[in-house]
Amino acid sequence: xxxxxxxxxxxxxxxxxxxxxxxxxxxxxxxxxxxxxxxxxxxxxxxxxxxxxxxxxxxxxxxxxxxxxxxxxxxxxxxxxxxxxxxxxxxxxxxxxxxxxxxxxxxxxxxxxxxxxxxxxxxxxxxxxxxxxxxxxxxxxxxxxxxxxxxxxxxxxxxxxxxxxxxxxxxxxxxxxxxxxxxxxxxxxxxxxxxxxxxxxxxxxxxxxxxxxxxxxxxxxxxxxxxxxxxxxxxxxxxxxxxxxxxxxxxxxxxxxxxxxxxxxxxxxxxxxxxxxxxxxxxxxxxxxxxxxxxxxxxxxxxxxxxxxxxxxxxxxxxxxxxxxxxxxxxxxxxxxxxxxxxxxxxxxxxxxxxxxxxxxxxxxxxxxxxxxxxxxxxxxxxxxxxxxxx
Amino acid sequence: xxxxxxxxxxxxxxxxxxxxxxxxxxxxxxxxxxxxxxxxxxxxxxxxxxxxxxxxxxxxxxxxxxxxxxxxxxxxxxxxxxxxxxxxxxxxxxxxxxxxxxxxxxxxxxxxxxxxxxxxxxxxxxxxxxxxxxxxxxxxxxxxxxxxxxxxxxxxxxxxxxxxxxxxxxxxxxxxxxxxxxxxxxxxxxxxxxxxxxxxxxxxxxxxxxxxxxxxxxxxxxxxxxxxxxxxxxxxxxxxxxxxxxxxxxxxxxxxxxxxxxxxxxxxxxxxxxxxxxxxxxxxxxxxxxxxxxxxxxxxxxxxxxxxxxxxxxxxxxxxxxxxxxxxxxxxxxxxxxxxxxxxxxxxxxxxxxxxxxxxxxxxxxxxxxxxxxxxxxxxxxxxxxxxxxx
Numbered sequence: 001x002x003x004x005x006x007x008x009x010x011x012x013x014x015x016x017x018x019x020x021x022x023x024x025x026x027x028x029x030x031x032x033x034x035x036x037x038x039x040x041x042x043x044x045x046x047x048x049x050x051x052x053x054x055x056x057x058x059x060x061x062x063x064x065x066x067x068x069x070x071x072x073x074x075x076x077x078x079x080x081x082x083x084x085x086x087x088x089x090x091x092x093x094x095x096x097x098x099x100x101x102x103x104x105x106x107x108x109x110x111x112x113x114x115x116x117x118x119x120x121x122x123x124x125x126x127x128x129x130x131x132x133x134x135x136x137x138x139x140x141x142x143x144x145x146x147x148x149x150x151x152x153x154x155x156x157x158x159x160x161x162x163x164x165x166x167x168x169x170x171x172x173x174x175x176x177x178x179x180x181x182x183x184x185x186x187x188x189x190x191x192x193x194x195x196x197x198x199x200x201x202x203x204x205x206x207x208x209x210x211x212x213x214x215x216x217x218x219x220x221x222x223x224x225x226x227x228x229x230x231x232x233x234x235x236x237x238x239x240x241x242x243x244x245x246x247x248x249x250x251x252x253x254x255x256x257x258x259x260x261x262x263x264x265x266x267x268x269x270x271x272x273x274x275x276x277x278x279x280x281x282x283x284x285x286x287x288x289x290x291x292x293x294x295x296x297x298x299x300x301x302x303x304x305x306x307x308x309x310x311x312x313x314x315x316x317x318x319x320x321x322x323x324x325x326x327x328x329x330x331x332x333x334x335x336x337x338x339x340x341x342x343x344x345x346x347x348x349x350x351x352x353x354x355x356x357x358x359x360x361x362x363x364x365x366x367x368x369x370x371x372x373x374x375x376x377x378x379x380x381x382x383x384x385x386x387x388x389x390x391x
Numbered sequence: 392x393x394x395x396x397x398x399x400x401x402x403x404x405x406x407x408x409x410x411x412x413x414x415x416x417x418x419x420x421x422x423x424x425x426x427x428x429x430x431x432x433x434x435x436x437x438x439x440x441x442x443x444x445x446x447x448x449x450x451x452x453x454x455x456x457x458x459x460x461x462x463x464x465x466x467x468x469x470x471x472x473x474x475x476x477x478x479x480x481x482x483x484x485x486x487x488x489x490x491x492x493x494x495x496x497x498x499x500x501x502x503x504x505x506x507x508x509x510x511x512x513x514x515x516x517x518x519x520x521x522x523x524x525x526x527x528x529x530x531x532x533x534x535x536x537x538x539x540x541x542x543x544x545x546x547x548x549x550x551x552x553x554x555x556x557x558x559x560x561x562x563x564x565x566x567x568x569x570x571x572x573x574x575x576x577x578x579x580x581x582x583x584x585x586x587x588x589x590x591x592x593x594x595x596x597x598x599x600x601x602x603x604x605x606x607x608x609x610x611x612x613x614x615x616x617x618x619x620x621x622x623x624x625x626x627x628x629x630x631x632x633x634x635x636x637x638x639x640x641x642x643x644x645x646x647x648x649x650x651x652x653x654x655x656x657x658x659x660x661x662x663x664x665x666x667x668x669x670x671x672x673x674x675x676x677x678x679x680x681x682x683x684x685x686x687x688x689x690x691x692x693x694x695x696x697x698x699x700x701x702x703x704x705x706x707x708x709x710x711x712x713x714x715x716x717x718x719x720x721x722x723x724x725x726x727x728x729x730x731x732x733x734x735x736x737x738x739x740x741x742x743x744x745x746x747x748x749x750x751x752x753x754x755x756x757x758x759x760x761x762x763x764x765x766x767x768x769x770x771x772x773x774x775x776x777x778x779x780x781x782x
Contacts, residue, residue, distance in 0.1 A: 156750045165750050225714075229625060243747050246713040248706055250642060258746040260709065315639055318651065322637040323616075323714060355649040356634050359547045359556050 015051075018043060020389050022051050026061065026081040027105055027388060028204055033066060035076035052079055060085040060105070060391060081106040086391060087144045088383035089135055089185070091151040092194070092376040095169045095221040096285060098127060100134055102142055103380035107205055111142045112376075124164075124175045132184040149181060149189040150383030152197045152375040154222060156243070159235065162191040168257055169221045190382045194218070197378025198332050198368075199226025200233050204381050206369040207330045215324055217244065217317070218332035218374070219273065223265040227324055245269065249316050267312035270334060276309040285334075292337040299341035310342060314349045321354040321363050332368040343367055406442075409434060411780050413442050417452065417472040418496055418779060419595055424457060426467035443470055451476040451496070451782060472497040477782060478535045479774035480526055480576070482542040483585070483767040486560045486612040487676060489518060491525055493533060494771035498596060502533045503767075515555075515566045523575040540572060540580040541774030543588045543766040545613060547634070550626065553582040559648055560612045581773045585609070588769025589723050589759075590617025591624050595772050597760040598721045606715055608635065608708070609723035609765070610664065614656040618715055636660065640707050658703035661725060667700040676725075683728040690732035701733060705740045712745040712754050723759035734758055 021041055026032060032040070038048045055061045063077040083104025092099040099114035113134050117127075139146060155167025162178015182189040192200075199208070199216035208214040214228040223245030227234040245265035246258050253262025266272065270288070271281045277291045295302040303310070317329060329350075331343065347365035350357055357363040368374055412432055417423060423431070429439045446452045454468040474495025483490040490505035504525050508518075530537060546558025553569015573580040583591075590599070590607035599605040605619040614636030618625040636656035637649050644653020657663065661679070662672045668682045686693040694701070708720060720741075722734065738756035741748055748754040759765055 156747070166746070168746075229620075234620060234625075243713045243716070246746050247638075247710045249639070251640070251706060260744050260746075315642060319638045319710075320714075322634045323711075325634070353651050355557070355559075355637050355651075356547070 018047065019051055019055070019391075022048075023055070023060070023081070023105075023388050023391060026079060027107065027384065030106060031078050031080040033076035033078050034063075037079065058085075083108045083110060084144055086384070086387055087146050088380050088387060089146050089149045089187070090376050090380035090383065091131055091149065091181075092379055093127065093151065093153050093167075093170075094194070094375075095122075095154060098131065099376055100131060100138065101376050101380065102138055102144060102146065103377070103384075104144075105384075107377070107380070109373075110144065111138050113138055122170050122172075124170075124172055124177060125180070128177070128180045128184055131181065135185060146187060147387050148383040149185055149187050150197075150379035150381070151177070151181065151189060151191045152194040152379040153177065153191055154194045154220060154224070157191045157193050159191065162189055164191070188386075190385075192379065192382050193224065193226070194220070194375045195224030195332075196226040196233060196235070197382060198224075198370075198374040199228055199330075199378070200381050201370055201374045201376075201378035202330045202332070202368060203228045203231075203233070205377060206374065207366050208328055211326075211328045213324070213326045214328040214330060215320055215326045216330045216332055216368075216374075217320065217335065218368075219269055219334040221270050223269045225320065227326075229324075244316070244320060247316060247319060249312055249319070264312070264316045268309060268316065272309060272312075273334060276306050278305075288334065289337045292334075292339065296339040296341075299339060302339045302342055303345070306342060310346060314346050314353070317346065317350045317365065318354045321350055322356045325356045325360060326363055327360055329363060329365045330368050331365065332370075332374050333372065336368045336371045338367070340367075409438065410442055410446070410782075413439075414446070414451070414472070414496075414779050414782060417470060418498065418775065421497060422469050422471040424467035424469050425454075428470065449476075474499045474501060475535055477775070477778055478537050479771050479778060480537050480540045480578070481767050481771035481774065482522055482540065482572075483770055484518065484542065484544050484558075484561075485585070485766075486513075486545060489522065490767055491522060491529065492767050492771065493529055493535060493537065494768070494775075495535075496775075498768070498771070500764075501535065502529050504529055513561050513563075515561075515563055515568060516571070519568070519571045519575055522572065526576060537578060538778050539774040540576055540578050541588075541770035541772070542568070542572065542580060542582045543585045543770040544568065544582055545585045545611060545615070548582045548584050550582065553580055555582070579777070581776075583770065583773050584615065584617070585611070585766045585769075586615030586723075587617040587624060587626070588773060589615075589761075589765040590619055590721075590769070591772050592761055592765045592767075592769035593721045593723065593759060594619045594622075594624070596768060597765065598757050599719055602717075602719045604715070604717045605719040605721060606711055606717045607721045607723055607759075607765075608711065608726070609759075610660055610725040612661050614660045616711070618717075620715075635707070635711060638707060638710060640703055640710070655703070655707045659700060659707065663700060663703075664725060667697050669696075679725065680728045683725075683730065687730040687732075690730060693730045693733055694736070697733060701737060705737050705744070708737065708741045708756065709745045712741055713747045716747045716751060717754055718751055720754060720756045721759050722756065723761075723765050724763065727759045727762045729758065731758075 038045050062080045066078040083106055086105040087102050090101045090103050097116045101112040102110045104110050153164055156165040164172050164175040164177045166173055178189050178191050195218050198218050202208040202216050212231045216226040225244035246263045248260055248262050249264045250262030254266040255261050256263040256266045274281045274283050351362050429436050453471045457469040474497050477496040478493050481492045481494050488507045492503040493501045495501050544555055547556040555563050555566040555568045569580045569582050586609050589609050593599040593607050603622045607617040616635035637654045639651055639653050640655045641653030645657040646652050647654040647657045665672045665674050742753050
């Protein structure tokens, strides 16, 4: 990640630009020697020294002699980002519950809390109140200051002002959630669609690290997708993008709440997985994951029992790969628990059937690395984006 | 299109940056008064005067007193781009034939030529030879100098070096077309997928002007798509993107050459349209267009006769809109000839059935403005991109 030069910019602009790049490097890739920073960022040693000294002075980084020395001579000092130097609040709102976390510079989760929404009201104002109370408690407990908030919502979100246009599985419509949370928490709040943020997290810290084009497909109650294109998260008109759960895969299939029939979500979402596993629809998450774990030990049984589910998952993935041309598809959330043998089968099937996969030399289909935390981590990264530029 | 400032850049860089922006403005939006350039580009009058004077001196623009004067006082001079100041060669390779055009600054087609491939060999080396000969003749006839070449190919193209990975309907595989053309023509050559270039053309000069998120769907022999996202043409890994013709819409449907069954292309491509119109598959383009024109006068007959075709077109468009969230879908090539009443029906159907269309306030479905020339014009724009920056 050599820093692109700013032609002829003023010295203070150049310094800020370089400092942001260095912070981003440390935040995303972790501790690093001065020598490595010099070569990775394409800056000279004295510039790196001045930047690191400045950041060390203000407590944003710490320098240490590395434990393992390489080569002779004086070792290059290891630069460590200090988690408490910048802390953001990440909120993951799901149909079944809410999780919040305080996340420090470098991506470390400093503390977290979560509660169920099952059987309770999921009125948005009550969710906001609970988030505000919980945050107050967590911030007090950890004695940190928070700079910004990122929120993951399972629905269609307007980025400009944080309006939740439609979160169908929560039965929320036109809720000014960004405004409410910003008022309640007294901090700038950024909202994103949950699958979009899952994609962001897997790209920054998970299975899609280093990929330039990747798609994240996740099954929670609903099925959603997020797209990384040319190393950036794609966001469509007003923030609506990749509602891939509502791609019709089975014309004339089951009715979907969206008004269509045979949407991908109705064939591979949580309810479909319950049917495939002979569990009652609406079974608790733990029961579904346990059933999938059990099947992992018996691949041929898994293939039989999940045959129809696998067909629809593969067919939809062929479409996703043909339409978006990713080098990698990350299967998140519930899909993370699919037996490894099944994920391998699906990968082979997609590579065989997709014209575009053949053209790009074989799209890989892999499980999420971050699992259930992907959306929370993505929300934290959403909050960090503007923070890193102003530290 | 106010020019984003380059902070603290050197004067010659600023000048070049501003000159490119001014040229792009004139190239894309046509003749314009100095006064309008001043306000549109957010530059002061003396800067615009210096830029325009410089360009006029080198013959790139001409200044004229406008025919219609507005207001009192001395009229602001009209600045006209001179087509011959920069000419590119555009090549549109199709399954049924090849078209070439010399396109001048401002987008005017200065001359063109085309020939059929039906019944002839479409060996890529013969196509290259014919293009080179035809270009030589056309350039001699028009007495122009050409600066660059843009090529539209109905297949999967690698942008970096112009390798045609797969152009299935031409039966081309791994053809170094960019290299061959560049050697034969002695100019830099850029290649693009035909539907991608159709999207580019409709965005720059057609139905999607001013749209920030749009999708172009075209039916030639195959069905392809191009995506404008955040006002830019999307290009996936190595240039593979939006092979939407190979989205499976009808599981277990007709076999497609790509190895799948029931691809969108098999249900709404040229062959499907022939079947719907009771024409033999492989009928000449003229016969298909004539049959569609005739149906235009009889909407209810059209609805009956095309019912199944319309169903598959609508279903695929719902998927495209749900996955990509565009404000606008442009139907190109053969679809341009669909009866207006049918396009209106399809628009209503998509807006009713697509969750994302409802969220963005109603995706519009419109016919192409550029029709059969879209890909040729897109190829010219592809060639112009680097040329405008170096004039």
